[in-house]
Amino acid sequence: MEDEVTLCVGEEAVRRWAHAKKLSSRTTDAIINMGYTSMEALSLLTEEDVTDCQDIPVGQRRLLVHSSVGTFPLGPAAASSDRDRNTNGTNQNSASIGPCAPQNANCSQPDQATGPSPEVQENEFIRNVLGQLHGPIPTSDSGLTPFSTWALDARLRTLRGSMLAPSTKKTYGSYLRTYISFCNYLGIPIVPISTLNLCRFVAYLSLRLSFMSIRNYISVVRLLHLEMGHNNPIDSYLVESTLKGAKRLLGASTCPKLPITPLLLHKMRQTLDFHNPPDLIFWGVCLVTFFSFFRKSILLAPSWGLFDPKKHLSRSNISFDSSGAVISVTWSKTIQFSERTLLVPLPHIPDSPFCPSCILKLIFRLYPAPTHHFPAFTYCVNSHWCIVTYNWFLQKLKHVLSLIGVDPSKYSGHSFRRGGGLFCA
Structure with a gap:
């Protein structure tokens, strides 16, 4: 049992963290070579450390600082980022990494620093977008700054992608893989699905799942069709009657886990x-x-x-x-x-x-x-x-x-x- 816990310590914990944050192996090696060989040490990373390391490309430096602030919002990197924004507010379009935290920054006093606010996160997004556009952006007659359609579409994808919680996305992904495999096996289109084929999908699920699980699985079919601009395929007498038959045959009872007394x-x-x-x-x-x-x-x-x-x-x-x-x-x-x-x-x-x-x-x-x-x-x-x-x-x-x-x-x-x-x- 203890061996499983100690797998996530030391350099291995740092490497797993870096892999989860999409940092390259070159960047990970540079972090460890700088002496950040544990999560405890990594929490003390400053922007100055990242800036001084020439082995890390500029893009990876930005990602490293952003990931460090996200994981340790009260650490030196976050404090340095917030102070940089406050003292250099007029240089919103700067593409360089801001000044580092002071050498005497004390991570053991987190009440002296605050995590990034929603306004700061929004400013980061705007600064990144402006940095990718060429030249100054004129102001429209309405007083609003016109973004390019590319930037708006990118923001739209971010908003749409945040609709579901990460755990819900993971669960829906399992449902979706089952549905796609079923459609591929029968050689039918995924969207739109006919009422008869959807009833066949319910029959297929009823061979191995409970009624409540069937309800959960077909919810992803509804979501797919609504996303593609189609009507909800579940709103059909044939589908509802099939589900009612499955409920009567399989029952709707659940088997909850026993309580710890x-x-x-x-x-x-x-x-x-x-x-x-x-x-x-x-x-x-x-x-x-x-x-x-x-x-x-x-x-x-x-x-x-x-x-x-x-x-x-x-x-x-x-x-x-x-x-x-x-x-x-x-x-x-x-x-x-x-x-x-x-x-x-x-x-x-x-x-x-x-x-x-x-x-x-x-x-x-x-x-x-x-x-x-x-x-x-x-x-x-x-x-x-x-x-x-x-x-x-x-x-x-x-x-x-x-x-x-x-x-x-x-x-x-x-x-x-x-x-x-x-x-x-």
């Missing part, structure tokens, strides 16, 4: 060695998930490279007081557009191994992160930082459940949310 938590704790860092962090995730009702998409990132402090729980999201801890989040499954801040209290349970605020405070004191925007559930072993991913947590959970004689196939990460809800009811 306090009794199960007690048995699980007896199998853990709290002198072992992964076991300690695992227990922390269990308690926070149980008492906060958070979904996996908030608590744990898929990897170092995919960690997003705006979406995943970081140490800056957690504060402590005499009554326990408070977690503040601005993104979740039900808060997709950061329209509000959700404050979730974690209780303080004196002299109890089930106190979520105590275990969090212990983790933070044993493994103090160099910056507050580090993932909440990380620990340091032999000067290398390790991140707990959801896949590792799920495998660890199944292993622990099997040790106490419980069928792990009946439980998942969502079991903590269900168990916590039942415990508070």
Whole structure:
């Protein structure tokens, strides 16, 4: 179990992060040669470091700075970028990388720097577009700056591509591949599909899927047709009657995972060695998930490279007081557009191994992160930082459940949310 965690540390973690950010292997080698051989070190990267490295092409320098600011929005690179915009506001069309952060920049004081605001991100887009156009752009009679149709179309594609959440895109991609394979097998066009062929697709899915899954799969057929300007093919008596028959034949019942109860938590704790860092962090995730009702998409990132402090729980999201801890989040499954801040209290349970605020405070004191925007559930072993991913947590959970004689196939990460809800009811 521990080997799987340590795969994402040191140079390997930096290389995975760089690969996820579309950085070239030449750029990755240059980063490591500069001494940034861990995510802990990479969080201290400054624009001056990037500018002084002649082994990195200009385009890759820009991408490296942009990726560093996105992953570490409170780090020196982000602080330098914000200061550069404030002091050089009149030079919006400049194509060079701005001045570096001061040498005494302290990443351990994140309250002295702020992440890029939506206005700053918009200015970056405008500056990039203007830099690719030739010559000055005249002002129209209406007072608006006329962009080229190419720039507007690029912006339009960005807006359209942001319509769905990344997790939804991934799910729809699976549905789409199944639908395309079905059409190719029958030799029929993907769009538009006839009513009879769509009913055949439902019949094909009914041989291996539940009724609720069939509904999900044909949703991508509807989306494809609407995107191509066609009518919704599901709005048909023949299709609706076929779906009704599938529902009657297959049933609409679901098999939700069982809840993690306090009794199960007690048995699980007896199998853990709290002198072992992964076991300690695992227990922390269990308690926070149980008492906060958070979904996996908030608590744990898929990897170092995919960690997003705006979406995943970081140490800056957690504060402590005499009554326990408070977690503040601005993104979740039900808060997709950061329209509000959700404050979730974690209780303080004196002299109890089930106190979520105590275990969090212990983790933070044993493994103090160099910056507050580090993932909440990380620990340091032999000067290398390790991140707990959801896949590792799920495998660890199944292993622990099997040790106490419980069928792990009946439980998942969502079991903590269900168990916590039942415990508070």
